[in-house]
Amino acid sequence: MSTDIQIAIVGSAGDGTIAAGDILRRAMAEMGYRVISFDVYPPEIRGFGKCIARLRVTDEQAYSLKPQSDVLVSLDDSHAIPHVNEAREWGAVIYEGGSVGPLAEGAHISAHIDPGQIPYNAPIRELSEKSTGSARSRNVVVLGYIAGLFRLSVDPFLRALNSKFKGKADVAKKNEAALRAGFEEGARWFRLDDIAFGPPPAKNGGATVEMISGNAAVVRGALDAGIDNFFGYPITPATSIMERLASEMPKHGTRLVQTEDEISAIGATIGAGFTGARAATATSGPGLALMAEMLGLGVIAEIPSVVYVSQRGGPSTGMPTKTEQSDLNMAVHGGHGDAPRIVIAPTNVEGCYRCGGKAFEMAEAYQTPVIVLLDLYLSNRYETVPFPAQPPFEADTNRYADTRGGKAAGFKRYALTEGHVSPRSIPGQAGGMHVATGLEHNELGRPNDQSAMHTAMSRKRHEKLKAALKHPDFTAYKRFGDEGPVEVGVIAWGSTFGEALEAMILAREEGIRCAALKVVMISPFPTEAVAAFMADSGATLVPELNYQGQFAGILQAHVARPVTRLARVTGEPMEVGEILAEIRRLAGRTPARQAA
Amino acid sequence: MSTVRHHVIIGSGVAGNQAAETLREHDPDSRITMITISRLPFFNRYDLPRVFRGERDWRRFIIYPAAYYRDNRITLRRATRVVNVDSASQILKLEHKESIHFDSLLVASGAGAYLPEELSEFRPLLHGFGAFRDAVTVADALPKGGHAILLGGDTIGLDLARTLLDTGHRVTLVAGPYTFWPHEVTPEERPQYIAALQRMGIVVVEAQSRGGIAAIEPGAKGLSARKLTFEDGSELAGDVVMPFFGIAPSLDFMLGSGVDIERGLLVTPNLRTTNENIYAAGDVCQIWTDKARRYCFYHGWKNVRAMGELAARNITGANEPWVPTQDEALHLTADGKIQSPFWEYQ
Ligand SMILES: Cc1cc2nc3c(=O)[nH]c(=O)nc-3n(C[C@H](O)[C@H](O)[C@H](O)COP(=O)(O)OP(=O)(O)OC[C@H]3O[C@@H](n4cnc5c(N)ncnc54)[C@H](O)[C@@H]3O)c2cc1C
Numbered sequence: 001m002s003t004d005i006q007i008a009i010v011g012s013a014g015d016g017t018i019a020a021g022d023i024l025r026r027a028m029a030e031m032g033y034r035v036i037s038f039d040v041y042p043p044e045i046r047g048f049g050k051c052i053a054r055l056r057v058t059d060e061q062a063y064s065l066k067p068q069s070d071v072l073v074s075l076d077d078s079h080a081i082p083h084v085n086e087a088r089e090w091g092a093v094i095y096e097g098g099s100v101g102p103l104a105e106g107a108h109i110s111a112h113i114d115p116g117q118i119p120y121n122a123p124i125r126e127l128s129e130k131s132t133g134s135a136r137s138r139n140v141v142v143l144g145y146i147a148g149l150f151r152l153s154v155d156p157f158l159r160a161l162n163s164k165f166k167g168k169a170d171v172a173k174k175n176e177a178a179l180r181a182g183f184e185e186g187a188r189w190f191r192l193d194d195i196a197f198g199p200p201p202a203k204n205g206g207a208t209v210e211m212i213s214g215n216a217a218v219v220r221g222a223l224d225a226g227i228d229n230f231f232g233y234p235i236t237p238a239t240s241i242m243e244r245l246a247s248e249m250p251k252h253g254t255r256l257v258q259t260e261d262e263i264s265a266i267g268a269t270i271g272a273g274f275t276g277a278r279a280a281t282a283t284s285g286p287g288l289a290l291m292a293e294m295l296g297l298g299v300i301a302e303i304p305s306v307v308y309v310s311q312r313g314g315p316s317t318g319m320p321t322k323t324e325q326s327d328l329n330m331a332v333h334g335g336h337g338d339a340p341r342i343v344i345a346p347t348n349v350e351g352c353y354r355c356g357g358k359a360f361e362m363a364e365a366y367q368t369p370v371i372v373l374l375d376l377y378l379s380n381r382y383e384t385v386p387f388p389a390q391p392p393f394e395a396d397t398n399r400y401a402d403t404r405g406g407k408a409a410g411f412k413r414y415a416l417t418e419g420h421v422s423p424r425s426i427p428g429q430a431g432g433m434h435v436a437t438g439l440e441h442n443e444l445g446r447p448n449d450q451s452a453m454h455t456a457m458s459r460k461r462h463e464k465l466k467a468a469l470k471h472p473d474f475t476a477y478k479r480f481g482d483e484g485p486v487e488v489g490v491i492a493w494g495s496t497f498g499e500a501l502e503a504m505i506l507a508r509e510e511g512i513r514c515a516a517l518k519v520v521m522i523s524p525f526p527t528e529a530v531a532a533f534m535a536d537s538g539a540t541l542v543p544e545l546n547y548q549g550q551f552a553g554i555l556q557a558h559v560a561r562p563v564t565r566l567a568r569v570t571g572e573p574m575e576v577g578e579i580l581a582e583i584r585r586l587a588g589r590t591p592a593r594q595a596a
Numbered sequence: 597m598s599t600v601r602h603h604v605i606i607g608s609g610v611a612g613n614q615a616a617e618t619l620r621e622h623d624p625d626s627r628i629t630m631i632t633i634s635r636l637p638f639f640n641r642y643d644l645p646r647v648f649r650g651e652r653d654w655r656r657f658i659i660y661p662a663a664y665y666r667d668n669r670i671t672l673r674r675a676t677r678v679v680n681v682d683s684a685s686q687i688l689k690l691e692h693k694e695s696i697h698f699d700s701l702l703v704a705s706g707a708g709a710y711l712p713e714e715l716s717e718f719r720p721l722l723h724g725f726g727a728f729r730d731a732v733t734v735a736d737a738l739p740k741g742g743h744a745i746l747l748g749g750d751t752i753g754l755d756l757a758r759t760l761l762d763t764g765h766r767v768t769l770v771a772g773p774y775t776f777w778p779h780e781v782t783p784e785e786r787p788q789y790i791a792a793l794q795r796m797g798i799v800v801v802e803a804q805s806r807g808g809i810a811a812i813e814p815g816a817k818g819l820s821a822r823k824l825t826f827e828d829g830s831e832l833a834g835d836v837v838m839p840f841f842g843i844a845p846s847l848d849f850m851l852g853s854g855v856d857i858e859r860g861l862l863v864t865p866n867l868r869t870t871n872e873n874i875y876a877a878g879d880v881c882q883i884w885t886d887k888a889r890r891y892c893f894y895h896g897w898k899n900v901r902a903m904g905e906l907a908a909r910n911i912t913g914a915n916e917p918w919v920p921t922q923d924e925a926l927h928l929t930a931d932g933k934i935q936s937p938f939w940e941y942q
Contacts, residue, residue, distance in 0.1 A: 089662065090655070096692075097675070103694040110676050110692070115637050116662030119675040121692075190729040192635055192654060 002198030003033060006056040006066045007146070009139075010083050011075030012048045013041075016139030019164065020075075021053020023143055026160035029211035029384050031152070032200030034061040036349075036498075038381035038573070041321055050079040059201040061384060063348065064498035067577050070195050073142050075124075077109040084109060089116035092193040094145060096138075097121030118193040120149065127181040137178035144179040148186025150197055154179065209386045214352040214378040217385060218282075218308055219244040221356025223252065224391035228277035230256040231268035233287065236320045237376040238310040241282040262287035266294040266307065270369075273298070273305040274436050276398065276426035278360045280306035285314045285327040288371075292335040295369050299339040299461060301436040302414065302422065304363035304370075304398075308356070311375040313571050322571030323377035325494050326546035331371045332523045332554060340462045342366065343523035344476075345373040347497035349383035351520065357393040358474050364397040365471065366421060366464050373522070375545070377573045378495040392473055399423055403431030412443040416456055420464035465524045477526045479533060481508060481515035487587040489537025490516045491530065491563070493551050496544055496574050503579035512587045522551070527558040534561050539586040541566060543579050601626045603911065604688065604696060606678050606849075607704035608632035610640070610897050611878030613659070614904030615702050615911075620668045622912035629671045629696065631678055636728055637662070642897060642938075645759035647731040648738075654728050678705075681853040683871040688849075700873055700911045703850065703861055704904060707843035707879035715747070715839065718812040721822060722747075723836045725756060737821065737836050738765060745824055745834035747809070749775035751936050753840025754793070761797045768799040768832060770809065770824070777842040778895045779926035779936065789926065792934045806830055812837055845880045858882055862891050865917035867907040875911055877903035883918050896938045898922045 007024065011017030018039050025035045036056050042049020054069065056062050072087035074080030074095040087093050095109045105111070113119050122145050128137040140161065147154050157179055165172035212220065218241055222230075230249065232242040242258070249256045259265040265281040272279035283291065288309050298305050311327045313319025331343045342362050346355040352374065359370040401411050401423035408431025415422045422443075425432025435445030440457060442448040469476045481504050488507065492500035497518045504516040517533045519526060534540050540563040542552040549565035556563065566582050568574055584590075603619050605612045608630050616630050639657035646657070665672045677691040681703075687695050709726050711719065723734040738744060743766040746753045754776070757767045769775070771790065781789055790800055803809060807827030815823045820833040845860040856862040856870040860882035867875050867883065878900045882891035894903070902921045909916060927935045 098691075099693040101693065103692065105694060105696045108690075108692055108694045110673055111671070111694070113674070114662060115665040115672045115674070119635055121675045190732070 003057060003059045003196075003200075004062070004066075005058075005071065005195055005197060006054065006069040007071040007073070008069040008083065008086055009053045009073040009075060009142070010080040011051050011139070012079055013051055014048065015051070015075040016136070017051040017053050017075055020139035020143055021055060023140070023157065023160045023164055024053070024146070025055045025211055025382055026163070027143075027147075027156040028055070028057045029209070030156040030159060032202075032209075033057045033059060034201070034209075034384045035211055036062050036065060036381060036383045038065055038377060052083070055382070057197075059198060063501045064576060065573065067575050070193075071146065073146070074109050075138060075142065077107065081109055081112050084112045084117075085114070087117050089114075090118060090194045092118050092120055092149070092195060094120040094122060094142065094149075096124045098123060098125060100125070120145075120189060122182075122185055122189075124182075127185055128178055131177040131181040132174040137175050140175045140178040141182035141185075144182025144184075145186035147179075148183040149189055149191065150195065151187070152197060154183045157183075209384050211382055211384050212349060213240070213380060213382050214346075214349045214374055215240045215310070215380070216244055217349045217352035218356035218372065218374070219248065220387075221353040221358075221393075222280060222306075222360070223248055224353075225357035225360045225393040226278055226395055227280055227360065228254050229269070229272040229279040230281065231259050231265040231272070231279070232256070232281050233259055233262050233265050233283070235262075235284045235287050237312055237379045238282040238284050238287070238308060240379070241308055241310075262290040263294065266291040266298075266305070269305045269307070270294060270298045270301075270303050273303045273363070274301070274427070278304075278306075278364075280308060280359070282308040282310070284310050284312050284320075285318075285330065286316070288327060288330055288334065292330070295341065296335045296337055296339045297438045298369040299335075299341060300337075300438055300440070302367040302424075302461070303436060304360075304367055306359040306363050306370050306372065308372045309374065310379040311373065313569070319571050321376070323375050323495070323573060324545050324569060324571065325375050325496065326548075326550065326569070328373065328493075328522065328546065328550040328554070329548075331373050338458055338462070340465055341368055341523060342370040342465055342468050342521070343373055344370065344521050345494040346378065346520065347492075347494060347518055349378070349381065350385045352378065353385060353387070354392070354474070355520070357391065358471070361394050361397040362468055362471055362474075365399070366468055367399075367424060368461075368465065373494060375495050381495075400429070401425050401432065403429060407431070413445045414441060414443045414457070414460075416443060416460055419467065420460045421467075469521055469524055469526055476519075476521035477529045478518045478520075479515055480504065480518065482513050483515075485536050485538070486513040486515045487538045488512065488514050488541060488583045489533055489539070490514070490541045490543065490579065490583065491519060491533065491555065492516065492543055493519045493522060494544075499574045499576045500543055500579055502576045503583060506576070506580050507583040507587070510584070510589070512583060512589060514583060514587070519551075522554065525554065525558045530555060531559045531561075534559055534563075539564060541579070541582055541586060543568075543574050543582070545569065545574060601699040602697065603628050603700045603702070604698035605630045605702045605704055606688070607706055607878065607880070608634060608638050608672065608674070609704060609706045609878060610638075610900045611704035611706070611904035611907075612702070613638045614901045615704060615877060615908040616670050617668070618905045618908035619912060620670065622909060627671070628669065629673060631673045631676050631690070631696075633675070633677050634727070635675045637665070637672060637674070639728070640897065641726070642755065644725065644728065644731040645756050647728075647735045648759050648763045648765075652732060657728065678849045681850055681855075681874070683853045683855060683874055686873060698873070700875070702907050702911065703847070703869070703874065703876040703880055704878045704907075705846045705849075705880045707845045709839060710841045710844040711839050712841055715809065715812075721812050721814065721837065723838045725752070725838055725840075734836055734838065739835060741765060742835040743768065743820065743833070745770060745822065745832060745837045747837060747839045748772060748777070748841035750777040750840045750842045751779060751938050753838065754934070754936070755939055756838075756840075757793075757798055758796065766799070767797070768801060768834065769793060770801050770803050770832070772803045774841045776926055778893070779924065781926060788928065789934060792928055792932055795932060796934070801832065843879060847880055858891055860891070860893060866910045866915055867903060867918060868910065875907040877907040894918075894920050894922075895924065896922045898940075
């Protein structure tokens with residue numbers, strides 16, 4: 001990559017840190033760079049907690065954030081000081097050169113900048129006050145300074161700023177002045193860092209590249225797949241899915257209802273699915289727990305429904321603003337009885353779009369609830385995504401029975417078929433059969449608790465899902481890196497796959513034969529593919545963000561081979577360096593041998 | 597109470613860095629903080645002419661890697677200006693209003709280029725040569741084979757002239773009383789040294805012979821970037837004009853400190869100022885010399901480094917007097933070349 005620059009802006013709530021990150025990533029995306037970004041908010045709703053906006057700017061889409069940033073900006077030294085080591089050697093630390101009041105020794109960030117880092121002590125507050133009459137635009141001054149310092153055009157920043165403050169002409173005007181003041185200041189500084197922006201990549205033919213968050217991509221996928229109804233109850237970090245749909249769905253003539261709780265939300269979703277609508281809900285772990293009973297109904301009544309779940313630190317209220325992958329067991333197994341369902345977990349924002357839309361196809365094609373499992377890190381992170389000119393989703397994948405004329409006579413809603421999927425009818429369909437029961441039933445949907453019937457129906461409900469592994473135009477799993485036998489194979493799912501892929505690439509650069517397997521479809525489990533991958537791997541590493549190693553547990557239930565679990569519950573994304581260290585260890589590369 | 601002493605050094609030049617190294621050696625448990633306006637870690641300023649030889653990566657100039665400061669527990673505070681020293685309460689204030697308490701303070705703030713008052717109005721048109729940035733800026737402004745006009749001609753300037761000639765540039769020296777500074781050259785010796793400069797390829801114009809400098813202006817469009825006019829109306833065109841009139845100690849921040857100052861900070865032979873906790877070393881200080889019965893400046897990087905080391909030793913308990921380590925006389929070699937002891941590098 002000729003451009004690979006990570007910028008971190010650290011401030012306090014109220015400093016405009018997140019807004020600055022937003023403008024910066026919009027400007028970078030407009031220039032044509034690829035961006036991945038993830039913001040960290042304080043858990044407190046009020047107060048002065050720490051905010052960090054991090055974005056990595058590249059010319060090819062990156063898979064994860066880097067452990068070290070090239071540029072660290074402090075909008076609040078008390079919060080930025082613990083992060084100053086995040087700036088790499090010869091990287092830039094941009095900070096306020098002055099101070100409003102007296103400071104004790106060590107309270108200024110300059111006391112903590114390493115001799116290997118390059119200090120840029122800009123008069124941020126003064127420029128904001130001079131250009132706008134207040135210190136509130138310090139965040140925008142900093143953006144201008146970054147543009148000036150790194151000799152970037154100020155225009156994309158101006159456009160991003162104006163779109164951010166659309167409809168607030170006065171605010172936009174003041175901030176434009178702040179941006180320009182920062183730009184002029186940055187442009188006159190002598191550069192000592194070694195940070196270099198290469199030319200942005202050429203525009204992608206056909207596809208439009210947009211900068212979008214994971215949750216926004218899910219929404220776009222749902223809309224492009226033709227969602228009819230959404231029922232939801234707000235919960236971090238899934239709320240923005242509902243918020244976006246609430247503003248978008250009316251434009252499409254479709255409906256969204258905020259229900260009184262998650263139980264109603266899933267009930268209404270399954271109800272809408274029963275009528276043939278493409279319906280979805282969105283929640284997080286605590287909400288999924290409440291939905292567990294209803295999901296069982298969706299399974300036994302074989303009704304399509306889509307549940308977007310964005311995980312956060314748990315259990316219970318847990319750590320609502322921290323990321324974790326600890327709802328996997330519940331997503332796959334949660335509920336009573338044998339209640340198989342499809343669980344797909346995108347690994348990046350583009351995947352959020354695809355899974356967000358494909359979930360409807362699968363729900364219809366296999367007549368079952370489909371859980372799309374995200375986590376806070378994926379929901380809230382931004383990436384530049386090339387959207388295809390035509391949405392890659394089938395408008396209708398229902399297998400409706402043809403009940404016209406005399407054909408209704410032999411129709412059985414729960415017929416035991418070769419492919420295990422029964423023909424379906426929806427309410428109002430002449431000659432159809434409109435049963436939806438939570439009781440075990442026979443092919444006609446009538447209550448039946450005979451052991452042979454329960455066995456046959458249980459098998460049907462499990463077996464029909466297997467075809468989902470080969471669902472058209474859907475990547476259920478994919479191998480990256482070296483082909484054939486490798487020293488270490490890394491298997492990862494969800495948001496952690498980005499870090500795993502990055503670590504694998506670095507390991508290969510160090511001469512370790514290594515491959516990574518991305519598993520998107522976790523239920524049904526791609527046993528054959530995983531077993532084949534593990535057969536190729538001298539050692540198998542499974543990094544994930546939960547304490548138990550939940551994915552590793554599921555994996556071992558399907559493939560009886562040893563794996564090394566790298567399970568972390570820091571509330572933060574997995575560190576590439578940690579995965580890499582584990583790969584080295586498994587490959588028998590001690591640091592000393594490496595040096596040799 | 598903590599017995600760990602906090603040694604603070606203002607300046608990260610030769611004197612400051614040598615002092616930090618010696619302090620660490622002699623007081624292993626102490627805290628050491630070195631404060632500097634510079635954004636770069638320490639490099640030898642006599643190396644700056646290398647920029648004209650195409651060396652633009654400052655990392656190739658620095659003497660110690662970042663790890664050196666970490667390993668030796670030297671807190672290096674760059675881009676940081678001291679604005680005030682309160683010697684009574686042993687607190688210094690930084691420009692951004694941070695206060696730092698010190699047990700011992702070494703002032704090694706060096707000196708900046710001196711510019712005679714009559715030329716100060718032309719400052720925006722002059723190219724400085726004190727910092728890495730200056731060197732890059734002037735090198736960028738000087739085209740291939742371009743013409744540099746050096747004013748004054750102290751030994752720093754003459755050293756640069758040697759590199760400029762070597763790299764294919766033209767050099768004109770507008771000579772005057774500062775030529776050869778800080779070497780003392782008698783009126784009798786002067787012609788032979790001027791002739792030696794001319795033999796090197798430098799065009800020498802005695803400012804006095806043209807009545808002094810009247811104006812420095814931007815050159816007309818399409819011509820050289822600078823035009824220098826003498827009082828007699830004669831003109832000189834060049835791409836850059838650089839002043840080399842010796843140096844003036846950097847000690848503004850010491851003005852209210854209560855420590856005695858003449859032109860530099862006045863120190864005893866063991867480099868202590870009039871405050872027992874404050875020492876000075878390097879270009880900023882004037883040392884009492886019994887023989888001359890006055891406070892003297894001692895120039896050249898070797899002297900400066902020795903001062904840094906001595907001050908650190910004395911701060912940590914020794915009581916040794918300053919002995920100059922360097923001969924300060926200018927020489928002509930057998931083949932008629934100028935040789936300054938300041939040009940002997942490590
Ligand atoms: C371009 C150039 C070429 C030279 N060539 C030669 C040569 O060839 N041979 C030779 O012997 N000598 C040469 N010298 C002179 C030699 O470099 C000096 O004698 C020597 O650098 C002085 O060292 P010092 O430590 O006293 O101060 P300096 O190296 O001047 O360092 C002073 C330090 O103090 C800091 N400082 C100043 N004020 C403050 C403040 N208020 N707050 C915080 N920090 C402050 C500065 O940032 C700097 O770090 C040259 C000098 C220059 C500028």
